[in-house]
Amino acid sequence: MADVLLIERSADRVVATLNRPEARNAIDQAMVDALHLLCAELEAIPRVLILAGAGGMFASGADIAQLRERRAADALRGINTTAFARVRALPMPVIAAIDGVALGGGAELAYAADLRLGTPTTRIGNPETGLGIIAAAGATWRLPQLVGEARAAELLLTGRILDADEALDWGLLNAVHQPADLLPAAHALADRIAANDALATRYAKRALLAQAAEHPRIDLELQAELFDRPEKHERMTAFLERRRRS
Template identity: 80%
Template sequence: MADSVRVERGEDRVVATLDRPDVRNAIDREMIDRLHLLCAELEAVPRVLILTGAGGVFASGADIAQLRERGAADARAGINTHAFRRIRDLPMPVIAAIDGYALGGGAELAYAADIRLGAPSARIGNPETGLGILAAAGATWRLPEIVGPARAAEMLLTGRVLDADEAYAWGLLNAVHPADALLAAAHALADRIVANDALATRYTKRALLCPDAAHPAVELDLQAELFERPEKHRRMTAFLERSKR
């Protein structure tokens, strides 16, 4: 299998770089298969995931040449949908570092991340209706959660593409960094995440992803487990000792 997704593995994080430069990192079936393999790895050994793209582009969208030939059965199979949901549900946080285009399926992959950083060149949007389809791999339910229903409707119904400043103002990007500092900023964010207790971080993400009806019971159950762990006592003792200095 070709390296359409280049993976660099560390002890506490993994960097996955979408790498199909000839088609601006368009997401094809092979890339989806690679993402599934990566998800299986991170489900077994949880680590922070940083998603980025090669060549100054995050992902220009789904591979239109493949998409054009797909029929009703392919649509119902949710080829991209299931991969992006799996990324969204990974145990540890996912950070998207977006340089250049994140369009269509590329935008939906970015929406699956917990945190999105962008370069000034970032361009994010869903032009699917102009191609005779809808954004069916997460945009219609994730985008309203991120930017609000009215702004999501504007983006999805008009095909509007946001530049970096607009995406930041709308809350779609958490921060904007120079392109040559973007990956370093993602790593700095990962540093802050991994300095915290890993299980507490995983449980916080789990609670964030739960439906409204699950609250507050889910937090109370997860907190009850965390309260009984030696790590809680160790960290709180260290905090109290620092406070005395």
């Protein structure tokens, strides 16, 4: 049986490809389990994560055949919710490379990323209410943060699917690239992230994810730790030397 999550590792990043093209990369229990294993690895050895999908699509949603059989106790376990929250909380940035559809649970996985890139064929949204359920794996609280409450309500209450141009206009996508350029663009973002100080990047993400009540205390505490590191002095000295020579 083929791996449902194909993983390519390098020193500063991991590319994870959802690999159930015969099921439009629907997120099943095996894929959730694989995401948990990957998150454990990236929690221990932080690197940028690029999420992509095989077969010209990101993910069509949760696996409906499995979802149909789940009951109240399964809902309370938060099967997808827990995995996506773990992706969201990874120490280093997560980039979603979205070719084709990202619907339902697939959209919620994309919302858990820090940066989202698409292609002209990208379609993203949450049609769950048409199936008699709600988007309960992150959309109801992450979408308002991403696009505002009114637009989030429109997507979640109507089941509307955005095309690439609309998603870019709404801020759900950071950029749109041709399919052949999508992964190179994701790697280019990862290159820019990797060129910066890794701990500063991790702390910037931690501050971004903090609750409003934690600011500015958390920012100042993180900054205080960074101020006392030799890396700060070295990078600032190199910057001043470059400016002096220019």
